[in-house]
Amino acid sequence: MNLKIKAKILDAEGIKRTLLRIAHEILEKNQGVKDLVIIGIRTRGAYLAERIARNMEAIEGKKVPVGAMDITLYRDDLSEVASQPIVHSTEIDFDISGKKIILVDDVLYTGRTIRCALDGLIDHGRPANIQLAVLVDRGHRELPIRPDFVGKNIPTAQNETVEVKLTESDDREEVDVLA
């Protein structure tokens, strides 16, 4: 399956501005950082969570606890893969009960990954609420899941894919649609 870049949606500056706006929106909706924690879904969601937390700290002057979650063990499609995917670490070093969780992922598609993350979070405690922030929403939801904060809405076809590249794990910063 050789996919080629059909359209470049965001470059490094675009990603930077989008994450800044998302940070502002989160602060506006939650009226500050009280009881707020940010948890990113591994791997790129976790990097984005860190960046958003840094933005929020720069704006409000207060630190927000950041965690990272690996959802591999909660997937519903493990019997369909050829060999088990590697489980990465989950690091949530704070109690989430009573907290407002901002769950962060790079691309929202069918919503199944988010469903996994919700199951995983509930196993860790009883949060006050869970809000979803995504860099890209590409449509085609298969579950009743909706984001609270969106970087960019990109309508895509089923045979296309959205690729997010971040310098923490890739050699460049950009968001592309591949077909």
Add this chain to the structure above:
Amino acid sequence: MKKVDERKWTRKHLLGIEELSAGEIELILDQSERFQEVLARSIPKVPTLRGRTVVNLFCEPSTRTRASFELAAKRLGADTLNISSSSSSFLKGETLKDTARNLEAMKIDAIVMRHPCSGAPYFLSQFVKVSVINAGDGAHEHPTQALLDVLTIRQRLGKIKGVKVSIIGDISHSRVARSGIWALKKLGADVTVCGPKTMMPAAIEKMGVRVTYDIKEAVKGADVLNVLRIQLEREENMLFPGIREYAQRFGITRQLLEKYAGDKTIIMHPGPINRGVELSQDVADGKNSVILEQAKNGVAVRMAVLYLLSSIKR
């Protein structure tokens, strides 16, 4: 820039350490640490193996290994079934092959087996379609024990390469020693084996280990002492004159450690301990002992093994 981890587990069965590469062993250890995190939660459970069934087929007594495998499967959300030969139709003369085939017909996903015959898990793997995990076969191998031992060492000392490990006891009858030696050598440890001459297999140096019959030599300079259980039920084979003599010549005592071992030397034992024989009471319960940690790590290791083997197409 962090590299993506692209390691893959491709084996359908876990029959021994001998055939594993260092990379495969490290993969299991790394994944075990992920499961340690799950076990530390207030709800130590994940839904990963929901709907799967793991059968514990134990044809020899076991406390630790069996409990550990059962808990590991349950913590992964799987259903478990325990069959012990002493209370099953094995007593009516049913063969291992028939037993396994009948269980397989009831739609199970993995068999964890402990058996007194070396090679029994390999034999089983030849005619069942499910994954087979060796929980100890005769004097041959006990792979998950070696893996949890190595994980314990790695977490306590930060590494395996160059670590000096002395394995003490009835080496010739010990599957724990055999699997342990394979794992330690593949990961670059420095291994010494020590025990009575009657209990030392011929040509064991060919596994790359140093042999000594002097407990003081084994303890001197060791970072890890892995003390094996003396199998009292074998006493009738007259491999040593008596338990007291074994304890005097090879037992690990506080005095021995104080005289020859370092402060950081850790004491390991696969269990069950014969208190006062291979380990004195104060050493078994002392500050250098990591025996209970081993038991705890065993659950995480077995979760990692069940997880990694679970996807391999039936």
